[in-house]
Amino acid sequence: MSDDTATIDTPVPADIEIEEIDKVIIRFAGDSGDGMQLAGTRFTADSAIFGNDLSTLPNFPAEIRAPAGTIPGVSSFQVQIADYDILTPGDEADVLVAMNPAALKANLIDLRPGGMIIANEEAFEERNLAKAGFETSPLDDGSLAGYRVFRVPMERLTKEAVKDTGVTGRNVLRSKNFFALGLISWVFNRPLEASIDWVESKFGKRPELAAANVASLRAGHNFGLTTEAFHHTYNIKPAKLPPGEYTNVTGNTATAWGLIAASQAARLPLFYGTYPITPASDILHELAKHKNFGVRTYQAEDEIAGVGAAVGAAFAGHLAVTGTSGPGLALKSETISLAISMELPLVVIDVQRAGPSTGLPTKVEQSDLLFSLYGRHGEAPLPVLAARSASDAFEITIEATRIALKYMTPVILLSDNYIANGSEPWQLPDTDALPDIGVKFLTEPNADGRYVPYLRDPATLARQWAIPGTPGLEHRLGGLEKHEVVGNVSYDPSNHQLMTELREWKIRNIANDIPELEVDHDVGAELLVLGWGSTYGAIRAAAKRVRRDGLPVATAHLRYLNPFPINLGAVLNEYRYILVPEVNMGQLRKLIRAEFLVPAMGFNKVQGLPFRVSEVENKIREIVTS
Amino acid sequence: MTDTITTNYTRADFQTDQEVRWCPGCGDYTILAAVQTFMADLGLPKEQMVFVSGIGCSSRFPYYMNTYGLHSIHGRAPAIASGIAVARPDLSVWVVTGDGDALSIGGNHLIHALRRNMNLKILLFNNQIYGLTKGQYSPTSEKGKRTKSSPAGSPDAPFNPVSLALGAEATFVARTIDMDRKHTVEVLQAAHEHKGTSFIEVYQNCNVFNDKAFIELTGKETRLENRINLEHGQPVIFGPEGENAVVLEDGAARIVPTDSVAAGDILVHDAHAPDPSAAFALSRLSHGPYGPTPIGVFRDVARSTYEQDVKQQLVDAQEQKGAGDLSKLIRSMGAWTVE
Numbered sequence A: 001m002s003d004d005t006a007t008i009d010t011p012v013p014a015d016i017e018i019e020e021i022d023k024v025i026i027r028f029a030g031d032s033g034d035g036m037q038l039a040g041t042r043f044t045a046d047s048a049i050f051g052n053d054l055s056t057l058p059n060f061p062a063e064i065r066a067p068a069g070t071i072p073g074v075s076s077f078q079v080q081i082a083d084y085d086i087l088t089p090g091d092e093a094d095v096l097v098a099m100n101p102a103a104l105k106a107n108l109i110d111l112r113p114g115g116m117i118i119a120n121e122e123a124f125e126e127r128n129l130a131k132a133g134f135e136t137s138p139l140d141d142g143s144l145a146g147y148r149v150f151r152v153p154m155e156r157l158t159k160e161a162v163k164d165t166g167v168t169g170r171n172v173l174r175s176k177n178f179f180a181l182g183l184i185s186w187v188f189n190r191p192l193e194a195s196i197d198w199v200e201s202k203f204g205k206r207p208e209l210a211a212a213n214v215a216s217l218r219a220g221h222n223f224g225l226t227t228e229a230f231h232h233t234y235n236i237k238p239a240k241l242p243p244g245e246y247t248n249v250t251g252n253t254a255t256a257w258g259l260i261a262a263s264q265a266a267r268l269p270l271f272y273g274t275y276p277i278t279p280a281s282d283i284l285h286e287l288a289k290h291k292n293f294g295v296r297t298y299q300a301e302d303e304i305a306g307v308g309a310a311v312g313a314a315f316a317g318h319l320a321v322t323g324t325s326g327p328g329l330a331l332k333s334e335t336i337s338l339a340i341s342m343e344l345p346l347v348v349i350d351v352q353r354a355g356p357s358t359g360l361p362t363k364v365e366q367s368d369l370l371f372s373l374y375g376r377h378g379e380a381p382l383p384v385l386a387a388r389s390a391s392d393a394f395e396i397t398i399e400a401t402r403i404a405l406k407y408m409t410p411v412i413l414l415s416d417n418y419i420a421n422g423s424e425p426w427q428l429p430d431t432d433a434l435p436d437i438g439v440k441f442l443t444e445p446n447a448d449g450r451y452v453p454y455l456r457d458p459a460t461l462a463r464q465w466a467i468p469g470t471p472g473l474e475h476r477l478g479g480l481e482k483h484e485v486v487g488n489v490s491y492d493p494s495n496h497q498l499m500t501e502l503r504e505w506k507i508r509n510i511a512n513d514i515p516e517l518e519v520d521h522d523v524g525a526e527l528l529v530l531g532w533g534s535t536y537g538a539i540r541a542a543a544k545r546v547r548r549d550g551l552p553v554a555t556a557h558l559r560y561l562n563p564f565p566i567n568l569g570a571v572l573n574e575y576r577y578i579l580v581p582e583v584n585m586g587q588l589r590k591l592i593r594a595e596f597l598v599p600a601m602g603f604n605k606v607q608g609l610p611f612r613v614s615e616v617e618n619k620i621r622e623i624v625t626s
Numbered sequence B: 001m002t003d004t005i006t007t008n009y010t011r012a013d014f015q016t017d018q019e020v021r022w023c024p025g026c027g028d029y030t031i032l033a034a035v036q037t038f039m040a041d042l043g044l045p046k047e048q049m050v051f052v053s054g055i056g057c058s059s060r061f062p063y064y065m066n067t068y069g070l071h072s073i074h075g076r077a078p079a080i081a082s083g084i085a086v087a088r089p090d091l092s093v094w095v096v097t098g099d100g101d102a103l104s105i106g107g108n109h110l111i112h113a114l115r116r117n118m119n120l121k122i123l124l125f126n127n128q129i130y131g132l133t134k135g136q137y138s139p140t141s142e143k144g145k146r147t148k149s150s151p152a153g154s155p156d157a158p159f160n161p162v163s164l165a166l167g168a169e170a171t172f173v174a175r176t177i178d179m180d181r182k183h184t185v186e187v188l189q190a191a192h193e194h195k196g197t198s199f200i201e202v203y204q205n206c207n208v209f210n211d212k213a214f215i216e217l218t219g220k221e222t223r224l225e226n227r228i229n230l231e232h233g234q235p236v237i238f239g240p241e242g243e244n245a246v247v248l249e250d251g252a253a254r255i256v257p258t259d260s261v262a263a264g265d266i267l268v269h270d271a272h273a274p275d276p277s278a279a280f281a282l283s284r285l286s287h288g289p290y291g292p293t294p295i296g297v298f299r300d301v302a303r304s305t306y307e308q309d310v311k312q313q314l315v316d317a318q319e320q321k322g323a324g325d326l327s328k329l330i331r332s333m334g335a336w337t338v339e
Ligand code: SF4
Pocket: B021, B022, B023, B025, B026, B027, B028, B057, B058, B127, B131, B132, B205, B206, B207, B208, B209
């Protein structure tokens, strides 16, 4: 590759127009082997560094390589970038990059009328068309008349671009995703430098692949520059976000970093016991990279052993964490009950996905809420918290840890596939100002010269943590019911009643130690939209839209699902209508109806996809204007 | 593991205030006494010891040991103990389990604890029956056994726990008998000294639901005939007068009259042999046990331990990258400033 293909050296034609727009939604779609997740992630990273606000929605099949060219094999990555503060990846795409007919077919429904289609035209040949169920090519038969279609010979141009880089065989066309990225970068005036640096560091050991990807990236960019059709380009200015330092982060990464931060804030070594499961595995992958923080990742033989090892590590005095998704949470249930009985601190992260059973492993659902609260045998209460967005995951993870340690209890922290894999800018916290969530291990006997494990702090009802290696505090814990103070096995009926109540009150009492629910209220609002978890962005954005028309509405978002914030009942009673949008069949609605006897209405979607803003918006309008 | 020898413990130092609740005459009592005596003599500080159990009669064991302990849930003791061992290589971690707990509901955890080679000492009390649930056949019960849950005879083929452990890449595998306290203590000592997971099958008499299951190995009349004592470096000869010997033929162990073979053809037991084939062949001699059964250390080989390897990775990571810096970490994927 010679330097004269570099963008910086190519003269810019005089007729290039740059139109300022405030936001754009781009969807990269292709076969799952086409590298669309990578193209989307790189475009996102470049836009983040440029300073846009953004939000992403990856969507990929559960199979690693579903049959090529078919609709089930389509993988897509949607990103919204804007010069203002956005809350979701957007509803309808403005731009669709379609690497093959199946990608076009599966994604056209989400492209706005008049939107731009950039099609990899060589892939629209007979076999691929047939696999996608097209009888004629949509590029030729006029069926795309309502869109602006750009046919790009991506494969031919990629081949040409990489011919001197030394790549051969299947690797030649591999880099066509970088061609697409280069072209989109041209159309939206994104610099290429960050992606070039990234490619060079990522493929450092395979210089021919690095060269091919860079060549394709530049070729895509140059194609835009030299092709008149692309001489109308767009620019989205940096967003006016609150001042501060930002990074673009996915929920799983933020969760992993939150655990590392919690371990530092608690001054305890982190032990992460787990078993690989989609979509939680990336937490394991991220943590495994950071052993220099003293992190022990333990990939166990199964889900039960993952949580079992974590319980062992908790007994031994580590910050013990296990991570999983729904099917794994089911398997961990009995061990979590043991931790409740032994009153050991444990953080359980459930990155929810669509169920039941294997369900839709790569799709979002919020359907483990009731399971988290009640999915255990016996009276087994524990705190349940939920992240509301990718960037919230860091802080809520530290908060879940704080509660686990302070109250000597397992805590379930709910995330979901949308939070886990989606990304958005996160305003970086001051890492020197993290809350101190440290605990003191007991080192001296606490009762007449001996250690009684179940003596409780009267304020928190938490018992005192004594760890192996401490002379004189040898003790036994177990799953059998224990004497309320001494901890020896007890079959006494009234002791069991007391212990059951103590375990219950310990958790309920946490309501006094968490923030009250904040309500974003308009004067005159009669409708409260109450959400939890990853519906946060859609609900806020929808409320913003109806408010633009002067319609009053209130919104509130629960991060604490058990116990609820102490003012929740009072808040609910202030509204005539309560709407609870959830990506499940109405689990929070059921809870608040049962607890507060309010006529909450559900708005429920279970399609493996997050709410669109417009869906929530229309529902709000329907209620507010009725 | 800390090897500091402390003070003059006596057995009483390891006893707790809990009333021992096994049936009178249960083999668990003699094992408990042997372990307590062994621990007292060992002199390891008792705060360094952790006993972890699952569910079953044997799993009450931690309540009776005045050390740190967990009485956990059915089958999960090796998993929970693994977490302790990885987190705290300084501790001496013991698992007490039974044939149902370890080989049925917890089979998966057992084999993985064996292959990983951790600082875990696993005592499997094999009584070939479910005691706590009152007498159903277990995964080591003989085929055809009539119990409450198998009135027509158990259709299950049993496990041979020693064969299983050897197949699961265990580095230390032994068998002993509840009635033989001296032998039990010797095996405990060897297990303790071994670096990595040690597996000990203890034949344990359940006098209520499966009495005399091991009578051929413990009864006065039969025990000398049937006990094949394995001693490293010694030819495998047994019987009241040493009249029987073990030879290997095509990889299988066979019992022959000692005088029918040349002395040089008798199998010399090598517990440290890297290849477990001979140990496995020896383990196949017992089926039940009826008739001649090897007792002692089948295998004791050195291999790096899981928790030390994990610890080393942490040390290496710190050397290569320096101690973790959270502020750098959260900026590692590129950060930008909004004025
Ligand atoms: S049932 Fe059997 S194993 Fe259990 S305590 Fe009684 S004798 Fe011992």
